[in-house]
Amino acid sequence: HTPPITLVELPDETLRLVWTGDEFDREDVASDVAKYGAVIALFNALDYYSCNGWEVGSADRYGGLSDAPVILFDVAYDDDGYIVGWERGWWSPNYCVIDELEEILSKGYFDFAPIGK
Secondary structure (H helix, E strand, O other), rough: OOOOOEEEOOOOOOOEEOOOOOOOHHHHHHHHHHHHHHHHHHHHHHHHHHHHHHHEEEEEEEEEEOOOEEEEEEEOOOOOOOOEEEEEEEEOOOOOOHHHHHHHHHHHHEEEEEOOO
């Protein structure tokens, strides 16, 4: 089974989240939105990547000062399991006014900006 959202790194280092799911995936996402809200539903839709070197969560979990959704790749941990760094990271800079998941479902994609750019 393919993930409902595919991550594509663009030449300008933007990370594009592309909807690749079917109608069953759309129903699962809608159910998650109703139960948990759009942000958790987005994280759940990206769960496929969680065991493949990716981390998905809110910025405050990774030392940020907001709860913006972030996606990190090649995360490094210390011996106690705390994140100490990552190779590449992206965030949704307009998270307060844009529903990333709604954009993905309506337009077919949403772009996350590189962290620090």
